[in-house]
Amino acid sequence: MFEFRFADKLQIEQLLPGLFRILHSNMSIIAPTDNSYDEDYRIWSSYMIPAIKKVQRQIVLMYVEGKLVGYFQYYINLDTNSLMMEEIQIGKEFQGIGIFSAFYKWLVKQLPKNVKCVEAYANKKNLKSQGILKHLGLVKLGENKNGNSFYYKGKYVDLLNKYS
DSSP, X not given: OEEEEEOOGGGHHHHHHHHHHHHHHHHHHHSOOSSOHHHHHHHHHHHHHHHHTSTTEEEEEEEETTEEEEEEEEEEETTTTEEEEEEEEEOGGGTTXXXXXXXXXXXXXXXXXXXXXXXXXXXXXXXXXXXXXXXXXXXXXXXXXXXXXXXXXXXXHHHHHHHO
């Protein structure tokens, strides 16, 4: 039922509209920007295209019966052996059907064995994301520079044990 695939970085520009559609539908209510959809897309894609070119950054596409329903963007910091969970978005109509757990069971098999910790940021208005990070074993340790998101960190072994 569920399928997870690494995005082809050479095809990222073709994938961005579908990814943004999911992101926008989830986040426009939680953290509205007061921009038009097109303006938000232009801004978002302008930093996504160069960001995805970094070797250690990946996007995993989530499919249900062949339909793109979500994605997960992450970065492996080789200097600190940490997994930075940058973005997870699942379309509203596909939340609560088990894709999240199935994804993490798949993900832990793909990651390097030397990962030590997990990090993430969650928008202060996004209580659901904060709850998910706590559920994954991460602890709130601070906030980002502009103060709109909390910083979370946890042990990778806890995530591994939960989903292995």
